[in-house]
Amino acid sequence: MSPWIRILAVAAALLGTAALGVAAAVAGAWYYFEPSLPSAETLRDVQLQIPLRVYSRDGRLIDQIGEKRRSPVDYEDIPPVVIQAFLAAEDDRFFEHPGFDYQGIMRAALNLLLTGSRSQGGSTITQQLARVYFLSRERTFVRKAKELLLAMQIEREFTKEEILALYLNKIFLGQRAYGVGAAAEVYFGKPLDELTIAEAATIAGIPKAPSRLNPVADVERATERRAYVLRRMHELDFIDDEQYAEALATPVVSKLHGPRVALHAPWVSEMVRAEMIRRFGPAAYTDGYRVVTTIDSSLQLAAEQATRTALLEYDRRHGYRGPLARDALAGLDKQPDGSYAGDALNALLADYPEYGGLQPAVVLGLGEDQSARVFIRDRGEAVVGWDGLRWPRYVNDNVVGDPPKQASDVVRPGDVVYLLPTVDRGWLLAQLPEVQGAMVAVDPEDGAILSLTGGFDFRASKFNRAVQSRRQPGSSFKPFIYSAALENGFTPATLVNDAPVVFDDENLEDTWRPENYSRRFNGPTRLREALVRSLNLVSVRILLGTGIGNAIRHIRKFGLPDSALPRDLSLALGSGGAAPLDMAAGYAVFANTGYRVKPYLIERVLGPDGSELYNAEPDVACPPCDPDPAERARREALAARDAAEPPAPAKAQPVQLQLLPDAPAPGSDEIPDYRSTEQLIAHGLNWRPTASEAPHFLRGYLHPAERVISAENAYLIYDMMRDVIRRGTGRRARDLGRPDLAGKTGTSNDRRDAWFSGFNGQLVATAWVGFDQERSLGAGEEGSRTALPMWKYFMADALRNAPDGTIPRPPGIVTVRIDPRSGKVAPAGYQGAIFEIFEAGHLPPLLREEATPIFSDVDGNPAEPAPEDETLF
Numbered sequence: 083m084s085p086w087i088r089i090l091a092v093a094a095a096l097l098g099t100a101a102l103g104v105a106a107a108v109a110g111a112w113y114y115f116e117p118s119l120p121s122a123e124t125l126r127d128v129q130l131q132i133p134l135r136v137y138s139r140d141g142r143l144i145d146q147i148g149e150k151r152r153s154p155v156d157y158e159d160i161p162p163v164v165i166q167a168f169l170a171a172e173d174d175r176f177f178e179h180p181g182f183d184y185q186g187i188m189r190a191a192l193n194l195l196l197t198g199s200r201s202q203g204g205s206t207i208t209q210q211l212a213r214v215y216f217l218s219r220e221r222t223f224v225r226k227a228k229e230l231l232l233a234m235q236i237e238r239e240f241t242k243e244e245i246l247a248l249y250l251n252k253i254f255l256g257q258r259a260y261g262v263g264a265a266a267e268v269y270f271g272k273p274l275d276e277l278t279i280a281e282a283a284t285i286a287g288i289p290k291a292p293s294r295l296n297p298v299a300d301v302e303r304a305t306e307r308r309a310y311v312l313r314r315m316h317e318l319d320f321i322d323d324e325q326y327a328e329a330l331a332t333p334v335v336s337k338l339h340g341p342r343v344a345l346h347a348p349w350v351s352e353m354v355r356a357e358m359i360r361r362f363g364p365a366a367y368t369d370g371y372r373v374v375t376t377i378d379s380s381l382q383l384a385a386e387q388a389t390r391t392a393l394l395e396y397d398r399r400h401g402y403r404g405p406l407a408r409d410a411l412a413g414l415d416k417q418p419d420g421s422y423a424g425d426a427l428n429a430l431l432a433d434y435p436e437y438g439g440l441q442p443a444v445v446l447g448l449g450e451d452q453s454a455r456v457f458i459r460d461r462g463e464a465v466v467g468w469d470g471l472r473w474p475r476y477v478n479d480n481v482v483g484d485p486p487k488q489a490s491d492v493v494r495p496g497d498v499v500y501l502l503p504t505v506d507r508g509w510l511l512a513q514l515p516e517v518q519g520a521m522v523a524v525d526p527e528d529g530a531i532l533s534l535t536g537g538f539d540f541r542a543s544k545f546n547r548a549v550q551s552r553r554q555p556g557s558s559f560k561p562f563i564y565s566a567a568l569e570n571g572f573t574p575a576t577l578v579n580d581a582p583v584v585f586d587d588e589n590l591e592d593t594w595r596p597e598n599y600s601r602r603f604n605g606p607t608r609l610r611e612a613l614v615r616s617l618n619l620v621s622v623r624i625l626l627g628t629g630i631g632n633a634i635r636h637i638r639k640f641g642l643p644d645s646a647l648p649r650d651l652s653l654a655l656g657s658g659g660a661a662p663l664d665m666a667a668g669y670a671v672f673a674n675t676g677y678r679v680k681p682y683l684i685e686r687v688l689g690p691d692g693s694e695l696y697n698a699e700p701d702v703a704c705p706p707c708d709p710d711p712a713e714r715a716r717r718e719a720l721a722a723r724d725a726a727e728p729p730a731p732a733k734a735q736p737v738q739l740q741l742l743p744d745a746p747a748p749g750s751d752e753i754p755d756y757r758s759t760e761q762l763i764a765h766g767l768n769w770r771p772t773a774s775e776a777p778h779f780l781r782g783y784l785h786p787a788e789r790v791i792s793a794e795n796a797y798l799i800y801d802m803m804r805d806v807i808r809r810g811t812g813r814r815a816r817d818l819g820r821p822d823l824a825g826k827t828g829t830s831n832d833r834r835d836a837w838f839s840g841f842n843g844q845l846v847a848t849a850w851v852g853f854d855q856e857r858s859l860g861a862g863e864e865g866s867r868t869a870l871p872m873w874k875y876f877m878a879d880a881l882r883n884a885p886d887g888t889i890p891r892p893p894g895i896v897t898v899r900i901d902p903r904s905g906k907v908a909p910a911g912y913q914g915a916i917f918e919i920f921e922a923g924h925l926p927p928l929l930r931e932e933a934t935p936i937f938s939d940v941d942g943n944p945a946e947p948a949p950e951d952e953t954l955f
Contacts, residue, residue: 132370153263256296370690401476552659558828559656827865842887
């Protein structure tokens with residue numbers, strides 16, 4: 083026998099012995115460790131930690147909230163290039179081995195013999211899966227043995243595709259990203275199916291050291307690791323020469339991306355987060371809940387734009403406060419051609435956030451044409467013309483400086499500034515407004531919050547002024563006072579004396595002398611005219627005539643908080659504290675003809691499997707659901723009887739069936755007349771009828787809202803507030819060209835708050851502007867100039883192409899010709915009579931033609947006494 087044959091025989095014997103030893107060792111290890119090993123079957127029940135997701139009503143992602151970012155994907159939805167990249171990087175024999183790779187184990191054993199170092203090498207994807215689900219990362223032989231045994235269990239229980247899907251959804255890939263779906267969003271800002279070969283290789287290179295090899299943490303290491311993955315993909319024939327070269331030449335981008343948010347609504351997101359934590363505790367962040375809100379994406383976009391535009395306009399009226407920093411270029415080195423490197427300028431501007439579309443920039447130089455050459459972060463160089471720089475200096479809230487004469491009066495090289503991009507004027511010098519604002523819109527039918535902004539920019543201030551603030555609503559509160567007056571004997575034609583008045587009220591700190599905004603007095607004035615012109619003295623006298631207690635009891639029905647209802651005469655001028663959402667909800671009562679609806683934001687909550695865990699059931703304003711007066715009286719009598727003496731249990735009666743003649747079922751005419759199954763499916767699945775459109779059809783599903791004021795009361799206030807827009811303090815809203823709109827301006831003491839609340843039958847919106855640290859908005863700033871533009875910008879978008887939303891006139895309203903001076907019903911043929919509307923049965927008396935005119939002076943001079951039957955406060 084030749085020596086070589088003997089050597090081979092010995093080697094074979096040794097290998098056989100070793101194999102038997104390994105088998106014996108594995109068997110021994112199995113019997114030793116098996117009792118303490120978890121069952122691989124539990125992987126089927128493992129719930130991945132999935133963040134909370136918030137959506138608009140029309141399905142747009144608003145936010146993703148949670149410590150771990152994860153977007154689970156099914157195996158079928160994972161692109162082949164991603165699978166190939168991970169196989170090349172981690173386990174190219176994955177589809178061939180039984181859970182462990184003997185070649186890898188041999189390499190690890192050889193490394194131990196040669197270097198004495200224990201290595202992590204040799205772990206297959208299945209072993210890594212066992213480790214991340216069941217074991218720690220400690221580097222011991224005991225843990226390695228358990229890992230191998232668990233991998234074998236997993237391979238018996240799951241298919242290769244199931245194992246790979248579990249792994250690619252579970253693995254940590256740095257920057258809070260768990261799973262390949264989240265990693266695609268975090269590092270490249272795109273869905274998984276849009277990844278390129280280079281991007282897939284970058285992600286596949288991360289698992290070895292997630293904190294060090296991700297491109298945000300270290301671009302150089304990530305590039306080196308990607309090169310290794312690409313080389314392995316090329317060696318395994320996953321990619322060809324051309325793809326390999328192209329991917330290798332692609333630069334690695336180091337940029338952290340947020341979730342792929344389709345709709346910016348951060349204050350809405352925070353409200354949802356707080357409510358979900360209240361309901362579900364910390365599990366809200368990890369259990370994969372999906373929250374569908376009532377937000378309409380188009381209205382939310384309009385609200386964001388309207389808020390920012392109005393605040394920037396206010397800020398521009400009050401002057402430029404100066405740059406963010408000066409002489410910022412002093413420490414930068416110039417290039418040979420005298421310019422500054424773009425990377426250096428970007429680094430200089432890195433600490434200045436982008437707020438509300440404002441772009442940070444540094445002034446590089448000034449031109450002879452009074453322009454400024456600037457560098458805008460991540461955009462490069464641009465020129466701001468003199469028209470974009472010509473901005474007087476801020477002096478104080480009431481005064482601005484003289485107009486600048488040249489660019490150097492405004493900026494100089496080295497200034498760090500904000501710039502605003504515009505469509506028609508190019509770049510404009512701008513600044514982060516100190517003033518704040520809020521905008522909220524609700525559906526008057528059920529109180530659904532359709533849009534909400536709590537300030538200029540959430541990153542600058544997270545305080546939600548739409549909900550958390552308590553500001554004086556000023557004259558925008560007057561419609562509630564007038565509604566209470568109508569409930570207590572007043573009419574739109576009631577005369578009230580607009581004259582000076584002084585009060586010594588024990589509930590007030592000092593003698594109170596209320597004044598009109600114009601500081602003029604108009605003498606006896608009809609209620610309608612007083613609201614149109616927002617006369618403060620008339621409102622105070624109305625409250626006196628109504629009674630503070632009566633007024634508060636009436637206004638409380640609108641859902642306004644106690645902070646808005648001070649028990650003194652200043653209530654007439656809106657001296658309490660309310661949030662914009664409170665005011666919008668209150669105005670919704672007028673818009674829906676008298677029902678109190680409660681604002682709500684969360685429409686549905688879904689579990690990770692899509693099951694519905696919560697569905698809002700709001701109270702809905704439903705005039706057709708109201709019983710007639712006789713039926714209402716019968717129900718109230720029955721309720722009172724049952725409260726006094728509960729009814730005895732009814733005896734069982736035999737069921738009798740009666741055939742009725744063919745007749746349409748109640749509500750059948752409200753259902754669309756579908757002509758085919760296809761039409762039913764196409765339209766019916768998305769049919770969302772309102773209570774006013776299909777009251778009978780929805781009656782069994784509705785929660786009818788409580789009527790808190792009569793339809794007649796609501797309509798009279800609506801009609802008077804339409805005149806506020808037609809010819810009063812809200813006439814700037816006439817630009818919208820819609821006769822269905824009604825609203826009221828509001829300005830608080832010392833112009834600290836500016837408001838406008840307005841509505842039609844379909845939409846209610848409230849706008850507010852003011853400083854967080856309360857101070858005057860400045861001379862000339864009041865509701866009509868400061869807040870109304872915000873409301874108008876919003877409504878222009880919100881009501882574009884919307885049908886007329888005029889509130890129907892209830893049958894209990896009548897039109898009568900009156901004498902405008904006395905407010906009395908004019909006799910036939912009376913010259914100068916005007917039309918006025920009243921609630922039937924609440925008309926003023928008939929004018930006696932022979933009577934001398936009661937009031938002849940409206941300039942503040944003492945008026946003649948009114949006859950005894952004249953209603954005058």
